[in-house]
Amino acid sequence: MRWALRIGSLAAVLVLWQVLTASDARAWLRFDQLPTVVEVAERFVTQIGGVEYYHDLGNSLARIMTGFLLAAVLGIALGVLIARATWLGDLLGPPLEVVRPIPAIALVPIAILLFPTDEQGIVFITFIAAFFPILVSTRHAVRALPTIWEDAVRTMGGSRVQVLVRVVLPGTLPGVFGGLSVGMGVAWICVISAEMISGQFGVGYRTWQAYTVVDYPGVIVGMITIGLLGYLTSAAVELLGRRVTRWLPREALR
Template sequence: MSSGAEKPRAASSASRLAAFDYAGLALNIAGVVAGITIWWVLTASGAVGLPRPPDVLSRFIELAGNGQLLRDTAASLARVLAGFLLGVLLAIPVGFAMGWYRIARALVEPYLQFFRMIPPLAIIPLAIVTMGIEETPKIFVIFLASFLASVVATYQGVISVDRTMINAARVLGARDFTIFRRVVVPASTPFILVGVRIGLGSAWATVVAAELIAAQSGLGYRMQQAQLYYDLPTIFVSLFAIGILGLAMDRALQAIERRLTIWQERI
């Protein structure tokens, strides 16, 4: 009888979750429509000196039609992915080593805290002087921004693991490697994924700044060129492209996070 009663409750919970997802999507769409409406009203009334939505849409169609938007988007996206993935792939093992081994923590932490206090954007002039004006300095500063955000989150996740769980595993006879794999890694995964999401935002912010300083392509470069001619619609198109790409990548990371932390209770 109890199992039969649990099935309707489980189905009811699933239906409520689905209803919540649809409601959240509807609210997202409503918020976007409201924002565009307010933007349209303000620009039509002359209250703000911004281009109207139809002007931005027209420029988007023009840039998409001649392939310029696709080329700039591809250039920026390639830089972000290269620097971001390199940063995350190095940050996770370094963060685990710092959190698990005191010697590694003592050796690495001073450098980590030092470079955290220096904005990655301040490294751009030095990177250009030492690495040239090709892709290497741009990818390096993106790597640095992503690495610093992800390594701190990973380190914090490891040292935040409940010592009671580790001690209980030791009492049951688990070795260090088993404890690390079965206790530390799962418990620190939410911290790691939060750091990865922060690193993704830092990567996009850094690539735009890098392209503003030294680039011949990319969305940041396109905004700089549009600024010279006071071409606000082109600037808006580039901003929207960055925002939409960043949002899509962040949603993908959220989906991965939900899959990897399915055991975690959520509000």
């Protein structure tokens, strides 16, 4: 029933889209300017039949995975260290908090100046976009751990390393994977924007190129591709999180 409801809601949106665009509806919104579902589907079939479409997919996925994996490693490590070591939080907290509110896409000019190639700059933007959600979620998850857990391990003679491995890291997994899921979504937003500004290949670059030549079905195909890629990668992170934390009570995963 759940899958039927999901498929039915998607089908209803597509039918409404087709009816409004095919009938050139104009109310407050101008649907007569949009391509129909049929036109977009035909353009989509044409694109997936060419090599260029998969080349763009590969470039965007490579950029996302590189930036996201770097952000995951550094974000989790720094989040744990800042939450556990007060002096490190005092040292790194202020500069990180100053940079955190700056939208990652606003750093594109800095990335162009810093890195010798556009490719490295796009990966940097993707890294920054995912890094801060992961860092903040990990830091909050560590600080939210009940102190009684650590006290119990120390009472039984556990070392600092054992506390970290047996208490801190397992206990923060739900919060960490929440940050990873958010970070993946934000990373997609920023990598597409960066590709539109300074990329030479990728889904974002191709979508912008379609707009510049007034190929609106191609624009919507790019948007749908971006949405599907973002949904699939975020779902993969959430699935991994459920697998890794399946030993926890269900209440802890909510």
